[in-house]
Structure formats: structure tokens, C-alpha cells
Amino acid sequence: MDLTSIKQRFGIIGNSPELNYALSVAMRVAPTDLTVLITGESGVGKEIFSKIIHNLSSRKHNPFIAVNCGAIPEGTIDSELFGHEKGSFTGATDARKGYFEHVQGGTIFLDEIGEMPLGTQARLLRVLETGEFIRVGSSKVMKTDVRVVAATNVELMALIKRGKFREDLYYRLSTVPIKVSPLRERREDIYLLFRKFAIDFSEKHRTPAIQLDAEAQQLLTTYDFPGNIRELKNLAEQISALASDKLVTVAELKHFLPTQNRSGLPAVMQGNAGANGKGEGSEFSERELLYKLFFDMKKDLTDLKKFIFDVVGNQQTDFSNVKPPKSNIDESMLARLDDYDTDEDIPAPRPIVIDQPTAYARHEPVMEETSLSLADKEKEMIQVALKKHKGRRKDAALDLGISERTLYRKIKEYKIVE
Numbered sequence: 001m002d003l004t005s006i007k008q009r010f011g012i013i014g015n016s017p018e019l020n021y022a023l024s025v026a027m028r029v030a031p032t033d034l035t036v037l038i039t040g041e042s043g044v045g046k047e048i049f050s051k052i053i054h055n056l057s058s059r060k061h062n063p064f065i066a067v068n069c070g071a072i073p074e075g076t077i078d079s080e081l082f083g084h085e086k087g088s089f090t091g092a093t094d095a096r097k098g099y100f101e102h103v104q105g106g107t108i109f110l111d112e113i114g115e116m117p118l119g120t121q122a123r124l125l126r127v128l129e130t131g132e133f134i135r136v137g138s139s140k141v142m143k144t145d146v147r148v149v150a151a152t153n154v155e156l157m158a159l160i161k162r163g164k165f166r167e168d169l170y171y172r173l174s175t176v177p178i179k180v181s182p183l184r185e186r187r188e189d190i191y192l193l194f195r196k197f198a199i200d201f202s203e204k205h206r207t208p209a210i211q212l213d214a215e216a217q218q219l220l221t222t223y224d225f226p227g228n229i230r231e232l233k234n235l236a237e238q239i240s241a242l243a244s245d246k247l248v249t250v251a252e253l254k255h256f257l258p259t260q261n262r263s264g265l266p267a268v269m270q271g272n273a274g275a276n277g278k279g280e281g282s283e284f285s286e287r288e289l290l291y292k293l294f295f296d297m298k299k300d301l302t303d304l305k306k307f308i309f310d311v312v313g314n315q316q317t318d319f320s321n322v323k324p325p326k327s328n329i330d331e332s333m334l335a336r337l338d339d340y341d342t343d344e345d346i347p348a349p350r351p352i353v354i355d356q357p358t359a360y361a362r363h364e365p366v367m368e369e370t371s372l373s374l375a376d377k378e379k380e381m382i383q384v385a386l387k388k389h390k391g392r393r394k395d396a397a398l399d400l401g402i403s404e405r406t407l408y409r410k411i412k413e414y415k416i417v418e
Contacts, residue, residue, distance in 0.1 A: 001027070001056070003020055003023055003024065003027075006027060006052065007023070010048055010051065010052055012045075012048065013189065013192050013193050013196045014186060014188075014189035014192060014193065015188065015192075016181070016185075016186035016188055016189050018181035018185055018186050019180075019181065019186055019189065022049065022178050022179065022180055022181070023049075023052070025176065025178050026049050026052045026053050026056075026178060027052070027056060029053065029176045029178075030052065030053045030054075030055075030056035030057045031057060031058065032057075033057075033147055034175045034176050035128060035147070035148050035149070035150070035172065035173055035174075035175045035176070036050075036053060036149045036175070036176045036177075036178060037113075037150050037152070037173045037174040037175075037176070037177050037178070038050065038150070038151040038152075038177075038178045038179075038180060039151070039152055039153075039177065039178070039179050039180070040151075040153065040179060040180030040181070040182070041153055041182045041226075041228055042153045042227070042228065042230070043227045043228035043229055043230035043231060044180040044181070044182055044183075044228045044229060045180065045228075045229050046111070046151040046153075046180055047109065047111065047151070049149075049178060049180065050064075050066065050107070050109040050149040050151065051109075053107070053149055054106070054107040054147075054149070057107070057147070059105060059106050059107055059147060062103075062104075062105040062106035062107075063102065063103045063104075063105070063106035063107075064103070064106055064108075064109070065099055065102065065103050065106070065107075065108055065109065066109040066111060067080070067081070067099060067108060067109065067110055067111065068111045068112055069110055069111065069112045069113055069114075069115045069116045070111075070112035070115035070403055070406075073405055074117050074405055074408070074409065077116070077117065077120050078120055078123065078136050079092075079096065079098065079136050080098060080099060081098050081099050081100060081120065081123070081124070082098040082123060082133045082134065082135055082136065083095070083096050083097045083098030083100075083101055083135040083136065084096055084098075084135055084136035084137050084138075085135055085136065085137040085138045086137075087137065088135075088136045088137020088138070089136070089137065092136075095135075098133075098135070100133055100144045100146050101142070101144065104144060104145060104146065105145055105146070106147070107146070107147045107148075107149060108146050108147070108148055108149070109149045109150075109151070110124075110148060110149070110150045110151070111150075112151070112152065113150040113151065113152050113156075113173065114152045114153075114154045114156055114159055114164075114165060115403075115405075115406070117409075118164075118165075118166065121165065121166045121169050122166070122169075124148075124169065125166065125168060125169045125172060127144065127146070127148075128148060128169075128172050128173070131143055131144055131145060132144075148173070150173045156170050157170070182225070182228050183224075183225040183228050183229065183232065184224045184225060187221045187222075188221075190220060190221045190223075190225070190232065191212070191220060191221060193229060193232055193233075193236075194212070194220060194232060194235075194236050195209075195211075197232065197233045197236035197237065198210050198211075198236050198239075198240055201236065201237050201240040202240065205240075207240070208246050209240075210239055210240050210243055210246050210247075210248055211246065211248065212247075212248050212253065213247060213248070213249055213250065215249070215250035216248050216249055216250040216252075216253040218250075219250050219253055219254070219257070220253065220257075223257055235256060235257070238256060239256050242256075375414075378414075379410075379414040382396070382407065382410055382414065382416060383416060385397075385399050385400050386416070386418055391418050393407055393408065393411075
């Protein structure tokens with residue numbers, strides 16, 4: 001079967017070299033039983049590659065199941081994957097088979113593998129190496145014949161360095177790696193996909209399909225689509241439903257595209273830009289505003305300390321011509337922060353008292369190191385979110401943009417007292 005047939009069979013749109021190469025790797029590895037690790041950003045369509053691998057393999061007539069490891073609570077994921085015996089934990093009223101028993105002879109797709117707890121990772125490693133597992137609450141070793149295809153939208157090597165992912169499991173999973181490129185690296189496919197989604201919408205709702213004029217097409221292909229294919233599909237359906245004319249101009253398209261500005265924050269802090277139109281420059285969410293303010297305040301504090309010690313060290317008594325360091329904090333950021341109810345979470349500044357140096361005493365400057373650890377900032381933000389939502393973890397996790405299970409793990413990791 002060639003690439004064209006595969007695309008037609010699975011509804012894949014695009015002709016970029018990156019897409020074609022990823023599909024060719026999936027086709028070549030499918031007839032084997034090798035473990036595959038699919039990497040790529042959220043929304044690029046990693047699950048469709050797992051289905052291609054399963055349907056082109058000798059296991060195609062056996063079960064296929066997709067499991068989102070990030071959506072299963074940490075306390076029950078072992079039971080979900082490997083099953084449990086009656087009475088093994090509270091609520092286990094009957095023995096239950098896990099996914100590795102249900103999918104015997106088939107393929108299991110483990111999405112968001114980076115969210116899997118370390119204990120479960122050890123169990124999975126044993127399955128991959130020996131085909132053996134033990135139900136929760138049992139001592140009987142069971143055998144399974146299941147092919148594992150895993151996927152992740154995070155850098156697993158970074159998790160390994162932080163002790164969050166087993167290195168031996170990583171190398172066992174990535175026997176054959178497949179990288180699915182984001183849309184910004186295959187811009188020639190963007191308008192083709194847009195047309196496909198627009199036609200699907202028109203057929204489903206029996207309306208004329210929308211089209212973009214030349215300038216609108218150019219604008220569409222310059223947008224980075226941080227949500228990738230999922231975001232592009234949502235955009236196509238939104239325009240199909242709300243556009244005033246079936247030929248969409250560049251002016252009308254601009255109303256549907258989010259603001260494309262990005263902040264100068266580190267990549268882990270960047271988020272989707274807002275479109276509320278307040279102020280100039282990049283738009284930030286509440287959490288990103290606080291992150292930037294924390295970093296700017298720390299730089300201001302360091303500059304102020306250096307300025308004070310320079311004055312004290314030179315025994316300067318005439319301050320009329322002394323100019324303090326300029327603040328790094330963007331005043332427009334402070335203005336936008338007024339839109340959020342975070343006043344109760346930001347402590348009032350403490351006054352700085354400077355002793356007047358005497359003629360006979362010289363103070364040696366001692367520069368204090370300020371922590372720039374992302375772990376410290378993450379802990380601070382979790383504490384702020386928990387305080388803001390009065391200990392309600394679900395609301396705090398939603399505000400922080402992480403899952404409730406991840407928040408629970410972070411609270412234990414940082415030993416945060418609520």
C-alpha cells in the first residue's frame with residue numbers, strides 16, 4: 001500500500017515532506033511487533049498514527065484500545081491497566097480484568113505516557129520486557145501478548161533528568177520513534193486542511209462551503225496554530241458557522257484569528273495570546289502576568305541592592321545628584337493585572353531602611369543571591385492558586401492550567417501545607 005492509499009483510507013490531508021516521512025515510518029514498522037513512541041505537540045494527530053500501525057499489522061483483527069494516562073487518577077491507573085482482585089482495595093467488590101487482558105493479541109495505545117506514575121512505569125517495563133504482569137492485590141503472574149504504541153507531547157528526556165520518568169522505560173518504548181511535526185513546520189498543508197474541515201462542515205449541516213480569498217489564505221498560513229490541527233478544525237467550523245459571506249476576506253478572517261503576539265518569557269511560561277484588546281504588546285493570562293512580574297521584581301531588587309551598596313561603599317552623603325536604577329517592571333503589565341482579583345495574594349512591600357554611614361565605618365557590600373529556580377516559582381504559584389481558591393484543588397488546577405492529579409502530585413512533591 002502506497003502513501004496515497006494510506007491518506008485516502010485514514011482521511012489524512014497534506015503533502016509536506018515531514019508528514020510523508022512520518023507516514024512512511026509508520027507503514028514500515030506496522031508489520032512488526034516493535035514498540036513505537038510517537039512524539040509531537042498536542043493536537044497534531046498522534047492517535048491516527050497508532051491506528052495506522054494497528055490496522056496495517058497482523059493484529060488488525062484483534063482489539064485496539066487508546067488509553068489517556070493523564071486522565072486516569074494515580075491511585076487507580078494500575079487497576080485500569082493490569083486489573084485487580086476482589087478486596088484488593090476499598091471498593092473492589094469483584095475481580096476485574098485490566099486493559100492488558102482485554103486487548104490480548106491486539107494493540108494498546110498509551111497517550112500522554114509522560115503522565116504515568118513511576119510505580120506504574122515499573123510495571124509497564126516488565127510487560128514490555130517479559131510480557132508478564134500481576135493484578136493489583138494478587139501474587140499470580142499472568143502473561144499477555146499486547147503491542148504497545150505510546151505517545152507524548154512533552155520532552156521525556158527532560159522528565160528523566162528531573163526523576164519523573166524511567167530512563168530504561170524510555171529506551172524500551174522508543175524502539176522506533178515517530179515525530180509528528182506541528183502545523184507551523186508544514187505550512188503548505190494548512191489551507192488544504194482548512195478546506196477539508198470546511199467541506200466536512202458544509203456536508204454535515206447542508207450549507208454552502210466557505211472559501212478564503214487570496215489574502216485571507218496568506219494570512220491563514222502565517223498563523224502558528226499552537227493548537228495545531230485541533231485548533232485549525234475549530235477555526236474552520238467557527239468561520240463556517242459565523243462568517244457573514246461564504247467568501248471570507250482577510251479583514252473578516254482577522255476577527256477569528258487570536259492575537260499572535262508572544263511574550264519574551266521562557267518557553268515553559270508562554271501561553272496563547274489573548275484577544276481582549278487592552279493595552280499594547282503581548283497579552284498574558286493571570287498566571288503569566290504574575291510570572292513576569294516576579295522575574296522583573298527580582299531583577300529590580302538585585303539592581304537596588306547593588307545601587308545601595310555602591311552608595312554605602314563610597315561613603316556618599318550627598319544624594320541630590322544620585323539617580324536610582326530604572327525599574328524593569330512594565331507599567332502596562334501592572335495596569336492589566338488590575339483586572340484580576342489577586343490583591344489579596346500579593347504581599348505589601350516592606351520599607352527598606354538604610355543606616356547613614358559614618359566617617360569611620362566602611363560597609364563592605366554583600367550581594368545576596370536570589371533564587372531563579374523554576375521549581376521555586378512553580379511552588380509559589382501553586383501556593384498562590386490554593387490560597388486564591390481557598391484550598392479548592394479543582395479550581396486551583398484549572399487556574400494553573402494543569403490536571404487535578406498533577407496538582408495533587410506537585411503538592412506532595414513540594415510538601416505544601418494547605
